[in-house]
Amino acid sequence: MNNKDLRMALVMMVIFIILYAISFSFQSSGVVKSHTTASFFPRVVLLVAMFLTLIMIIQSIRRGPDEAKKKMDKAVFKRVALTMACAAGFGLGVVYLGTLVSIALFIVATMLAWGVESKRVIILTALLTPVLIYLVFNQVLLVQLPSGILI
């Protein structure tokens, strides 16, 4: 049994069933034929998805056990999790602090999370990137970047 695939397939099956159930709540004009309703196509797609997930479940049960499972190293996990957290923080920062400040903070935070030791590299990248982004997007492409409470 391939636990990894089985777990994934089961989670997906539950999601597809929930999405299928939600399709019954779609508004309908009470028109005659089923294929003209908004729920027709999503239901067809979800049935296909459920069928494929079922095959995945059968395959994962029939297949041999998981290969020697490589557990993610703690340091690696921490780095990935911190990068994701920095990305989410960056998204929030853009709204509340403004794009340029958030870019600089994001770059510093991500590089520190990755374990970059050279302060010169961190400072230079954190200063140059917002400047370049401002010049390209604001000045050349005329995109108004979100300003937040700062810039």
Next chain:
Amino acid sequence: MDQLMVGFMTIMEPMNFLAVFVGVLGGMIIGAMPGLTAPMGVALLIPFTYGMQPVPAITMLVSLYCGATFGGSIAAILVHAPGTPAAAATTFDGYPLAQKGQAGKALGMACISSALGGLFSVVVLILLAPVLAEIAIKFGPPEYFALAVFGLSMISSLGSRSVVKNLLGGTIGVFIACVGMDSISGFSRYDFGLTHLMDGISFIPVMIGLFAATEVFRQAEKGIRKVVVDRKISGLLPTWKEIKSVKTTLVRSSLIGTFIGILPAEGGTVASFIGYNEAKRFSKTPEKFGTGCLEGIAGPECANNAATGGAMIPTMALGIPGSGTTAVILGALLVHGMRPGPLLFLQHTNVVYAVFIGMFLANLMFLGLGLGGARIFSQILRVPNYVLSPIILVLCVVGTYALHNNMADVWIMLICGLIGYKMKAYGFAAAPIVLGLVLGELIEISLRRSLIVFDNNPFIFFMRPWSLAFIILTVVGLCMPLITSWIENRGQNNKEK
């Protein structure tokens, strides 16, 4: 011919010429860096094209596609790490030749082969795409439905090794396309009360998330990596005798690459491996393959660039992407208000031919840039991933925001990045999801229109010749992996007996 001349004159305008140059240069830089792929480059470049006219915008994107496909060979030859998946087969002979102190010759051969393959495929694109579009203009909803399903079924061979996972990825993509207002009844679906979702989920945030943000998280997993380039690059031009010695390989790989590219969902990676294998099979000295022979570089490099023009044929003429990168280009065409397909050739003739000529020019341009600037491009490999990755994520966020000046798109992009990262860990590839997303609307509309027009008759798809042909091809395409594995298992059992 007139249209080609108009296209040529359009491309020669300074802004358009510059767009080709920037696209090729950007593509070569992206291609040269291991971990950065062509679809990621195109997805990241789209935000920069929002304010542009369609000709420079699309030309820049296709030029990046051509440049990145060649650029992958730089890292493959110099550091034994393919810059893009399409350059994986180039490592077999490119790196051994570089180890012998002939990195320059290997890069020169890769550049010339790539350019010739690319130029050949653009000629085929110019000749074939309008013909295909003329045939496709007669297609009705049943044919389009069957064609789109055929395109989607071909994703079984894309990215990950599992056919079921690829098909499931494609189905998820089609489902994402269902979110938002139903175009026929006008009722909203899966918007969960969020106004932003009523318009549906845009391709661009999903593409940027799946291709670019996912890669940043994967780089975080790998940690700090520095590439050491210690090879001296000299003598870039192979001799005339050496070029002549691979001419048959070049012709064969051009044909293979273009044909593989035309097949929906097949791309440069498949083309390059077949190009390499066929070069070895027909070689007079197959034993030299793997030791640094020029045929082993010319075969895959010519084929993967030939696949670029080939992949553009179904994308432009039918609206069915020929590869992951062309799926992103298709999304870009939609952003610029053009729907790929036969009508594109009638409604936007000038744009279409300007893009074709732009692609031709891009292949010539990377020939010049590659031969002239190989030493400089090899230095790009030195940029460490801890500098590049945060900058890529910044571009992802700012670029996605620029699409509609809306933070909701940014959150969708980041969520897709996380989902893409997790799915990749479970063996799912991003390309099938994007392909499904791009084809989803076409599949839904053509299916429902067919049923409406032909009075709810599901057999209509089997009663029209083109649609029947596509359905047969779909069934054959889906059964092929099963048949192949059955034959392989049988062969193995016979051996064991």
